[in-house]
Amino acid sequence: MKFEEFGLSPELLSAVKKHGYDEATPIQEKTIPLIIQGVDVIGQAQTGTGKTAAFGLPILEEVDPKNPQIQALVISPTRELAMQTEEELNKLGSDKHVKTQVVFGGYDIRRQIHALKEHPQILVGTPGRLIDHLNRHTIDFRGVKTLVIDEADEMLNMGFLEDIETIVHYTPDDRQTLLFSATMPDDIKKIGVKFMEDPEEVHIASKGLTIDLVDQYLVNTREYEKFDAMTRLFDVEQPELAIVFGRTKRRVDELTKALQLRGYKAAGIHGDLDQAARMRTLRSFKKGELQFLVATDVAARGLDISGVTHVYNYDVPQDPESYVHRIGRTGRAGHHGVSVTFVVRGEIDYLRAIEKLINKRMAALKPPSAEEAHIARLKNAKAETYAVLGKTTIDNVEDEATEIANQYDAKLIAAALLHALSKDDERTRPVDIAQEKPLPRRHSSSDHGHNFRSGRSNGNRGRNGHSNGNRGGRRGGFKEEFVIDRGHKPVDRRNQRIQARPKGVAKAAPKKREFKIVKKS
Numbered sequence: 001m002k003f004e005e006f007g008l009s010p011e012l013l014s015a016v017k018k019h020g021y022d023e024a025t026p027i028q029e030k031t032i033p034l035i036i037q038g039v040d041v042i043g044q045a046q047t048g049t050g051k052t053a054a055f056g057l058p059i060l061e062e063v064d065p066k067n068p069q070i071q072a073l074v075i076s077p078t079r080e081l082a083m084q085t086e087e088e089l090n091k092l093g094s095d096k097h098v099k100t101q102v103v104f105g106g107y108d109i110r111r112q113i114h115a116l117k118e119h120p121q122i123l124v125g126t127p128g129r130l131i132d133h134l135n136r137h138t139i140d141f142r143g144v145k146t147l148v149i150d151e152a153d154e155m156l157n158m159g160f161l162e163d164i165e166t167i168v169h170y171t172p173d174d175r176q177t178l179l180f181s182a183t184m185p186d187d188i189k190k191i192g193v194k195f196m197e198d199p200e201e202v203h204i205a206s207k208g209l210t211i212d213l214v215d216q217y218l219v220n221t222r223e224y225e226k227f228d229a230m231t232r233l234f235d236v237e238q239p240e241l242a243i244v245f246g247r248t249k250r251r252v253d254e255l256t257k258a259l260q261l262r263g264y265k266a267a268g269i270h271g272d273l274d275q276a277a278r279m280r281t282l283r284s285f286k287k288g289e290l291q292f293l294v295a296t297d298v299a300a301r302g303l304d305i306s307g308v309t310h311v312y313n314y315d316v317p318q319d320p321e322s323y324v325h326r327i328g329r330t331g332r333a334g335h336h337g338v339s340v341t342f343v344v345r346g347e348i349d350y351l352r353a354i355e356k357l358i359n360k361r362m363a364a365l366k367p368p369s370a371e372e373a374h375i376a377r378l379k380n381a382k383a384e385t386y387a388v389l390g391k392t393t394i395d396n397v398e399d400e401a402t403e404i405a406n407q408y409d410a411k412l413i414a415a416a417l418l419h420a421l422s423k424d425d426e427r428t429r430p431v432d433i434a435q436e437k438p439l440p441r442r443h444s445s446s447d448h449g450h451n452f453r454s455g456r457s458n459g460n461r462g463r464n465g466h467s468n469g470n471r472g473g474r475r476g477g478f479k480e481e482f483v484i485d486r487g488h489k490p491v492d493r494r495n496q497r498i499q500a501r502p503k504g505v506a507k508a509a510p511k512k513r514e515f516k517i518v519k520k521s
């Protein structure tokens with residue numbers, strides 16, 4: 001279906017064209033007309049299939065650029081995703097002169113307050129910072145006509161739910177509410193429906209939850225062999241741009257250091273890094289200056305980085321939905337991708353739960369041996385040698401080149417080049433990665449990952465926030481003392497409450513929250 005058929009205004013159609021969109025994707029085709037009609041919508045479609053524009057375009061259609069109020073609010077789970085969504089809405093709305101703004105933690109709030117005085121019509125934000133602004137009366141949601149809860153199943157899970165309830169209380173009752181995600185477990189959907197009125201559900205039917213464009217493999221391995229298995233695969237597969245997911249922040253730090261030690265261009269991203277460092281890393285990765293982005297689940301949802309060819313799950317994700325989102329960072333917008341998930345004995349139940357959710361068996365991949373990896377590196381070094389020779393001239397190095405050629409045999413010189421380019425020594429350096437125990441046994445393989453047996457796994461130290469998926473007790477069987485706005489530093493909100501409501505909003509202030517570590521037995 002062509003975008004013209006939606007009856008969108010010419011300013012939006014020109015922006016869509018500039019964006020290079022020709023045909024609407026299935027989720028766009030189904031949801032755009034409904035949203036324009038004002039219906040509440042639950043939109044579920046596979047990763048990378050254009051859900052942002054599916055809610056963005058109809059919102060932009062309805063926004064009045066002459067009205068200075070915030071007319072649409074989009075809540076996102078991570079800062080990076082909030083930024084990306086705002087950028088996309090900004091581009092699509094630029095010809096219509098719609099003002100957009102993003103607010104998230106880790107940045108000077110005064111600057112955001114200053115920018116809010118420009119009166120954006122669309123605001124995108126992460127829950128923690130939106131609540132900060134509500135506390136300070138620096139945002140007013142009385143003009144909100146449409147509320148979007150993006151990555152809705154994540155946002156309505158225990159870790160975020162209270163924040164969402166708080167924010168929703170500040171928006172008008174007659175607003176339109178939209179929930180979007182690639183995954184939507186029934187129990188979470190039931191919670192979402194409470195914020196909606198007669199919602200229409202749009203589920204783009206497909207064989208499975210994951211995109212067919214991603215070839216999904218698994219590697220059965222042992223914990224102590226995992227890193228070598230993964231790097232040997234790198235040497236054989238030569239991924240152009242890859243994301244490696246680790247379960248915890250410590251894991252991400254260790255993997256990043258170890259990859260760097262072995263000469264890979266890698267950098268890590270997780271919630272304990274300051275925002276400037278996170279953004280720097282993401283920018284370098286997008287520019288292709290890094291080959292590997294090592295990340296916790298902070299990068300699992302929504303991030304649209306073109307050219308990601310491979311996703312490696314160094315640790316099997318704790319909940320199956322997380323798997324869908326992680327591997328959805330590749331195979332986007334019609335491109336092909338590969339995912340590899342490493343599974344240690346004792347975590348097979350998790351693999352089965354994933355396979356059940358995605359309705360697909362992953363193909364087992366035998367990790368390359370040290371010899372096979374060496375041969376692959378040599379093959380690449382040979383290709384590189386020819387490429388280098390093809391563009392090398394004697395200019396500027398004549399004397400030195402003659403000196404070396406007089407002393408050494410040509411074969412030896414070629415061997416030196418091959419050794420240097422294959423990085424054989426670097427690639428086999430010993431590294432130090434703490435061995436983690438497997439995840440605790442799954443309680444049930446039919447619960448879609450939302451009801452794990454109690455207690456922490458040894459690898460998941462308590463306040464890891466998003467990285468262990470145990471934010472609110474629902475998944476991990478314990479309540480955390482800290483609420484984490486995904487990717488933010490832990491915020492102790494035990495004594496925090498909303499102090500006041502914006503004028504004229506007759507909603508009860510939410511109850512004081514108490515977060516304690518409570519191990520369920």
Ligand SMILES: Nc1ncnc2c1ncn2[C@@H]1O[C@H](COP(=O)(O)OP(=O)(O)OP(=O)(O)O)[C@@H](O)[C@H]1O
Pocket residue numbers: 020021022023024025028045046047048049050051052053181182301302303304328332333
């Ligand atoms: N109609 C279209 N034609 C071509 N490309 C599109 C179209 N709509 C969106 N895209 C592009 O597809 C990519 C994925 O879109 P988007 O990030 O909205 O996916 P998503 O469904 O929200 O994914 P996720 O579930 O991972 O958040 C983006 O680069 C976007 O610009």
